[in-house]
Amino acid sequence: MVDPEKQPKVPVGYAQTKQARSCSIKRGLGIVGMALVAWWFLGRWTTGEHENVAPPLDVKEREKLFLSIPNGESIQATAKTFATHPHLAGSSQDFTDAKTMLKLFQDELGIRTPRSEPIFPAGTPKSRAATIALTEPYRSRSPTAWIDVYYPELDNPLGRSLDLLNEEGKSTWSVDLAEDGDPLDEDAFEYRDFIPAWHGFSGHGEAEGSLIYVNYGTKEIKRAEELGAAGVLLFSDPRDDGYVTVQNGFTAYPHGPARNPTSIQRGSAVYLSQQPGDPTTPGYPAYEHAKREKPTSIPKIPSLPISWKNAQRLLEEIEDIYADGTIINGRRRLSGKSSEAKVRMVNHVEYKITPIWNAMAAIPGHVKDEVVIIGCHRDAWVLGGADPISGTAALHEIVRGYGELLKQGWKPLRTILIASWDAEEHGLVGSTEYGEDFAEWISEHAVAYINVDVASSGSRWNVYGSPSLAHLIRNTALDVPHPVSKGKTLWDARDDEGPFKLNGSARVDVEYITNYERMEAKSAASKTGVSPLGSGSDYTVFLQRLGVASTDQGFGGTPYDAPYHYHSIYDSVRWQEVYADPGYHRHAAVARHLGLMAMRLTDSVIIPLNTTQYAFELEDYADSVERLALESKSSVNLSKLRSSISSLQKASIALDNEKAEAEEKFKDALSKLPHFPRCRAKFFAQVANWVKYFLGIRTSEPAEYFHPNRWEEYLSHQILDHEDVDLPKNPIFEFIKAAKRVSRANKKLIAFERGFVSEGGIKDREWYKHLGVAPGKWLGYGATTFPALSEAIAIDRDLTAARHEVARLVELLDKLAEQTGNFENK
Template identity: 45%
Template sequence: MSLSSEKSHFSTSTFGGKDDIPAPVTTTTPPKSRGKRVFRSVALAIVLYITFHHFGRFDTFNTQIQKGHHGKPLIGKAAEESFLKVPDEESCIQASRHYAAEPHPAGSDGDLKTAQDFLALLQAELGIKPPSEIPIYPAGSTNSRHATLMIPKAHTPYAWIDTYYPVMNTPLERNLQALDEDGNVYWEADLKEHADPADPEAHKYSNAVPTFHGLSKGADVSGKLVYANYGLIQDYNALVEKGVNLTGAIVEKAQELGAAGVLIYSDVRDDGTVTVSNGYEPYPHGPARNPKAVQRGSVQFLSMYPGDPTTPGVPAYENATRTEGSNIPKIPSLPISQENGEKLLQLAQNGWNGTIRLNNQVDTGVMPIWNTLAIIPGYIKDEVVVIGNHRDAWVMGAADPTSGTASLHETVRGFGALMKKGWKPLRTILIASWDAEEYGLIGSTEWGEDFAEFIQKYVVAYLNLDGSASGSRFSASASPSLAHLVHGAALDIPHPTDANRTLWDATNDAGKYFGAREDGTTVVDAEALAVYEASMSATDELGVGALGSGSDFTVFLQRLGVASMNHGFGGTTSDAVYHYHSVYDSEHWVELYADPGFYRHVAVAKHLGLIALRLSGSAVLPLNTTHYAFELENYLNKVEKQILAVSIEVDLSPLRKSISSLQAASRALDYEKLVAERELKHIIKKWHKKASKLRKLRRKAWKAYCKFQKKVFGKKCRSHHHSDEHEFDWEEEVSHHDKPQFNEDDTQFEIVRGFALHSGIDIPSLLRDDHDCAKTSERLQLPLPKLLKVIKRIRVVNQKLKAFEQGFISEDGLPSREWYKHLVVAPGRWLGYGATTLPALSEAENSTVAKHEAKRLQTLVDKLVETIRV
């Protein structure tokens, strides 16, 4: 047995034809003063009319212009400010109550219902007309593949559901018995999770999802009980050094050592100051751990590979060829409550010397899961920002993952509100609600394996959100290239409950439960505290952590080389105990303890949206490769210390020299970014200044002509309406693209239009026309040759920025776990979700392997230097 700590409309009227303007009568006789004035008026009207038409013709630029209020373009800060007004606590609470209303484990009817509910949300908010049949497509089918592969050609939003078919399991009969020396039952555990009626949702669904481990082995075994502490590699080593025979024993993840089975429970010593012994009542009557709570979870060997165990590296289609699966245990396991765990330890301490019988029967087979996806097409269609959150839960999952789903619900509402005002991102945004994350990141991994080539070609970044609120402290982990963006966005968002601080300040927040004993003392387990503090200290100089695994960013970052991030609020040692993967992960607990008022949920929704807006709307991708290159040096310094400590001989100076070259190349790329973006803004600003003058001239010409027409002919001009409260007609824009022609000119046109509109200059105010203007195609001439040249320059820069993360992908992968291909970061071989930097090098067991891995990494770095060179 081991102890586990898992964790307005504006129009311009066109002029009439030439017959509407009479030719002026010229004469050689000097006119009278009044005639002279009339002549001058006519002449001026003609000149200005010609000027208006000659200089006022628009080049190919869209007549449907994205505008916010007062005719300003809805881009940049304007878009951000508009977006940030949308996420709302009450809306978020209602979303949470909806998705956490009942159990929805992967593959269940409840799971399918939530997939369809999220699809309905995307359709409603993004202006997608629901088709006559629900767009649920089997993975691998023509419709499924078309939905993803046609993203770079899409002009209108659409949403769909992909169905994959992984192997998973559900529980059948389970027993845990202590047997005496004669094989008789001495004690038997109650494996049900009995919930207190004070938590109505938990009590209602106490036995809806039996306590079991996802992907556990079905077997009936017996063996001696051995306590293996946290089940860390050092714990096993300590047992071996003590001469403990592990053969046939029950220890966590001790399959390689001959164990018969595994029992896992969440220990109260992981709960910091929030314990019964420190004066707190157990939940639901207080913030301490309920001793009957059970932590479900997957026992898949995630450090080997995630996803469907039987289709590693390829998508789990219904008719897929399957393997036995090498990332799942060959020994059975069970999760048990704190109450049962303590009983077992008491038995051993009181002289019981029998054996443990662990019976775990499961129904293993192919089961359907459902990923729900939608796109918001941008002007640049071959650059895609992906946002993802998983939807499945072990039971109700109010914190994991529904807090994240509720936050994403608000982010989607924010995007929808922007679209109704005419916003269109520069880059395409893809929104995903993944399934079966709890079994082993299956939904995201299968989609990633299915569309690996598409992802590596088009996806510029992946933004992950798991649970958004289970405690008081905000944290973020990311690829180093995204660290400044993540950190900066958090500085621009207010703290959830303190207007004088920022969201980033919440990285230092703590709970409010520091002990309630009458004598004022508290008892905290030193080892557990050390483990917690070590996990919190693994960040860079900005305070952004490295990504290991344990959520849906894994396939994007560590197999496909896409810059990724993850964020949210989690607990500290002084927060109310979070009953992870328990029936007590309920709406009642979240509203009472995790985030009363849902201020944290909304802050995370804003943070996610702000990062997405900046990634999708910036001319130059906001990826900081120089920060990354210097972090590489820090990683190497750390590994060097580790190697020296174990007396492995390897010369790291060539690798260090290559990293130095990468830093220099990245600084040169930084300068190219700066110059290219500055040139774009200069061209647009110069055009804007010229266009403003021409617009004023047009208005003067129009006023002069109208004055002349009324004075000479008594005829008024058609009214020239001005309204700054135009609301963008999305459906009209959609119909405009019913039959798009996907050719190079169209693509270039879209890109130029996007860069111009997202340049930060108020172009739309110069381009307002009504339907008549649209018909006559009067457009304002843009400096297209110059724009195309600088945009090409920026596009080259962006490709280099995107390629940076992929530069660390080795097709050979990591030793003994080839699915993972990133040589800079991966989940540690024995760390579960924890990140290991330079994994192949840091896990080298001898000098020969260390030299090989140092050379392999150096080769990738040298190649990357050439890739980003300018």
């Protein structure tokens, strides 16, 4: 830490208390940072005629250089570094991977390796400072990297069994609960027994009873428990694999593209739509010695994942799982029959406090109080070739690209925070604990959160995000080449199909294709091509609790792709290279899009958030509510809600005009600044003298006392506490006024998403605070817009509650409109 007593002193023209100074600096930090934009722009647009140093790259050159960095060889190396061994959250392999990621951050960003490893237990001063100091005025200007250690309560499997019983209660068949691990996939073969097939956060216990088939069972373990089920068995059915099935003549993996019948989908049993993160520390961070609460978001009944091969045998015990051949709305009617034979299941798990490791890196920007966050989780159920190492490889390519830009003299306008999250698979634990730990800091400083998880598991590019990011997502995708088709862009990849061509006799399950066509129609109806975010990955805490505009993306499967062996040992490097992304071209495209989008969020003077798109999309949310009300025969008056939406639209259009004018004034003021001097220290000394002259401070103090790396402090004290004073008609002061106006517009753009956050949250799952969008209560990861209102109508069927939710939305939107459209003190 720098000793302030050893730094050159800065003259202060009036007394300030420590608290006042702190408030002054915090209040003015964004504006002071914007003053640094002068240096940032001038360093790019003007160069002293006698200087020999090559000027930094301009915007187009920076973007061209960045797009050239991601490549298949580098991505393959990252994949083999992380996805050729198991790395379950909290394991020794996971810790090793966290340190490997830390080393990658250090190497790529030119960070010196410190004497002691920067691994900090969460909640300690060093952990707190690593994040909070990023936005402090005297923070180091060099990139940093560290690891935060959280201590959630996680479970590990002890004993599991599943037996079919005869009338005497004796086992007639024991299910193997294992995957075959074909040696053709060497990594899957080597680690076939390394991670047992079980559910994270599952209920500890034993159960015995008859079998009953519930089809998709979309309400899964939570609703089964509520209805009195003794236990739950889950399996992946090949009928959801589209056309690429053994039934249609394809060979099973690893000898062909069809699903391996022994593959098992592990996963988390946590009630994610109720709350993510550590169930024993709801709403606050899982420090090592945190107070623990009795969890309410995990099941009490046991559950086990099983393979399709074993599920087939068990289903034979139920004579007819369907009532008849009738199909209603694309769904078969279930018989509701149960088996005569019973099964006994055992799921013994041990819950214990377990360390997890978030590997973090930061690139400080000129505007320190605005931060763009990029993240991907690192842990996997087994090997994680697609989930999450395809995303981790893409993240590494972004870091490599930024590292190369730094070597070329680039420094971002805003700060960039990069995260390799841990324990996502158990229930978004690492990101959630970080978000709860630094909630106030994130709410104050985060511009946007950019997520990647599965970068590649199929042929079609899928993208999700806040409506305010939709235009940026699309425009950036139009500037990224298509990964495999020349002459096309990444945006065109939204319509790509898989490679497997079929003959006329190929069959596909009617329920699967009905669901698929519904999703296709919903996507086609989108006005932006960007779907809303529900949950299921690490953006959840940022968007759904803290109100940070967020996005997620990746290539997924279609009916013509090889089935993805989700959370199986066969989610491997070999499967990725043979079927999902030969050559890693899709990985590279995702890296290019994410990194370029983050650069545009980082380096644009006006943050490219489109609040007007958001405001108009709310009309679609209201239309959806009216359809639900019609279907449930509820009479809900939405006229006041629509009026509030209209007011917000007008306010947002006014903000559009304000930000355009602010940017124009800023660029005009920038063009009138003095030519960028060769001697930066001399230039800053001149700034100091101008300020002192204006404030009536004597200028006799030697110029060398004005430390060039601390001029933000000087401006904080001398200018920003005099906001009501008319500045002289000097180019420097005109620029500062323009920068302040830009900063005010940017703060309104950032605050727009925050405006949907209600402290009261959503009924029965108050952890979720966003009243605009949330994961549906019974939709798994799927999004529900106006969630509290929609669920009051469709699920609770409570008209009084629905009217209350309308009133809450009206109050929230009216307040947001007032904040968005108020431009006093231009």
